Amino acid sequence: MNESPLRELVPAVIGVLVRRGADFASAEDAVQEALVRALDTWSDDPPRDPKAWLVAVAWRKFLDAARAEASRRGRELAVDVEPPAGPVPATDDTLRLYFLCAHPILPPASAVALTLRAVGGLTTRQIAAAYLVPEATMAQRITRAKRRLAGLRLDQPGDLGTVLRVLYLVFNEGYSGDVDLAAEAIRLTRHLVALTDEPEVAGLLALMLLHHARRASRTGPGGRLVPLAEQDRSRWDTGLITEGVMILQAALARDRLGEYQAQAAIAALHADAPSTSETDWVQIVEWYDELLLLTDSPVVRLNRAVAVGEADGPRAGLVALADVDPDLPRYTAATAYLHERAGDLEHAAELYAEASRAATSVPERDHLTREAARVRQLLRP
Amino acid sequence: MKYLLLKHYRGAPAPVNDVPMDKWTPEEVDAHMQYMRDFAARLEETGEFVDGQALAPEGAFVRYDGEGHPPVTDGPFAETKDLIAGWMVIDVESWDRAVELAGELSAAPGAGGEPIHEWLEVRPFLSEQTTVTE
Numbered sequence: 001m002n003e004s005p006l007r008e009l010v011p012a013v014i015g016v017l018v019r020r021g022a023d024f025a026s027a028e029d030a031v032q033e034a035l036v037r038a039l040d041t042w043s044d045d046p047p048r049d050p051k052a053w054l055v056a057v058a059w060r061k062f063l064d065a066a067r068a069e070a071s072r073r074g075r076e077l078a079v080d081v082e083p084p085a086g087p088v089p090a091t092d093d094t095l096r097l098y099f100l101c102a103h104p105i106l107p108p109a110s111a112v113a114l115t116l117r118a119v120g121g122l123t124t125r126q127i128a129a130a131y132l133v134p135e136a137t138m139a140q141r142i143t144r145a146k147r148r149l150a151g152l153r154l155d156q157p158g159d160l161g162t163v164l165r166v167l168y169l170v171f172n173e174g175y176s177g178d179v180d181l182a183a184e185a186i187r188l189t190r191h192l193v194a195l196t197d198e199p200e201v202a203g204l205l206a207l208m209l210l211h212h213a214r215r216a217s218r219t220g221p222g223g224r225l226v227p228l229a230e231q232d233r234s235r236w237d238t239g240l241i242t243e244g245v246m247i248l249q250a251a252l253a254r255d256r257l258g259e260y261q262a263q264a265a266i267a268a269l270h271a272d273a274p275s276t277s278e279t280d281w282v283q284i285v286e287w288y289d290e291l292l293l294l295t296d297s298p299v300v301r302l303n304r305a306v307a308v309g310e311a312d313g314p315r316a317g318l319v320a321l322a323d324v325d326p327d328l329p330r331y332t333a334a335t336a337y338l339h340e341r342a343g344d345l346e347h348a349a350e351l352y353a354e355a356s357r358a359a360t361s362v363p364e365r366d367h368l369t370r371e372a373a374r375v376r377q378l379l380r381p
Numbered sequence: 382m383k384y385l386l387l388k389h390y391r392g393a394p395a396p397v398n399d400v401p402m403d404k405w406t407p408e409e410v411d412a413h414m415q416y417m418r419d420f421a422a423r424l425e426e427t428g429e430f431v432d433g434q435a436l437a438p439e440g441a442f443v444r445y446d447g448e449g450h451p452p453v454t455d456g457p458f459a460e461t462k463d464l465i466a467g468w469m470v471i472d473v474e475s476w477d478r479a480v481e482l483a484g485e486l487s488a489a490p491g492a493g494g495e496p497i498h499e500w501l502e503v504r505p506f507l508s509e510q511t512t513v514t515e
Binding site for chain 1: 401402403404405406407409410411414415418435437438439
């Protein structure tokens, strides 16, 4: 069964329970239970009004849990058993949920898990599978996250910056288990764009769309990593690129630049180019300069040096690298690449081999090993 | 029965075809990766695959240093240290089957497309369950 329409209801249903007097942690648990039951039973017998079904089942689950808790403590149930009369209020609490689940007091991994469950409507099992941890571990991570949030009300103002970081973390997790986390992050960011009026949210959505458009070309047979220069650009999704560029242009026109808009601008310049050699590297370097002003991040400094190498030649790139922290994971790989471009093949091969030992992922390690092998082959008579 | 197949960066006896990977041709590297992926996929198919992970060569020894002290670390690893590169956990019928599979994994192609004949360590898991004997 297609789970998306069902999952989209989850944040609203949590909102209804909270408005009826449930605390966020219990409401979220109850809706998760109702969701799991819906996934089990709906394929045979879907209800006519899915949201009303979820509200009714979740509310009953909540009451059962609250009664059990009250009798355990020997107290009266403090919540009204009957839901208030009249229609469910139309107010959308979803934005508040984004803020709460990505609250700055939560460690990023917990914020990611809670956001995927309470806002994304994924089950604990799906989240655990996507992050390759046992289901019990993921359930516990979510419970502890909610415990840390205890006492915070749903109607407090939140930090949009951490929400965007959490969504970007989800996006970068890509595809693992049976859930496409990149697509899920795009869905949640789209929804957030509709709920807010911030150019940076649109910037993040544009960035995701522009990266996502290239996904199919980024891996070769057997999951092999294909670098940008070798990607088959005819496989890029032009529909996503057009949409990403339009969203980005509208955001930039509002003249409130932020790091996601700047990163999306760089992605758009790549998406626009027919090949690496025909890419507007000078403008890309300018965007990296903007990004440095906004973030001063070491990774940006590293990427900028590589772009300088394309714009002004590998020697200039190596000079720019001198300002970069050599302990960064991809530092040696970037140095290897610039030395190869400069014609210093022997040194490049050694650096690629060294970079493969410092790689942080299997595809990256395999790619760098292959690069070392490729350059060594060029050296053979 | 579960077995751990351990692959070493160093510390195992030298393989027969002992050429470091970055000195192979790119095609030989690809063939090796493909062999490893096919091997894991085949074990998933037969219901014998449990888990597989690769490890970075970096790391350190760590030990407790008493109340109020931060743990002591000793690293990076000395060149002489036995260094694990990764593992695969398999769930198979017998020790013989575990050895057979380790042999297949060790036949992965290396330089010149020839099998590496790499030494892999095979270790049985201690079971969590006790056998009822009375």
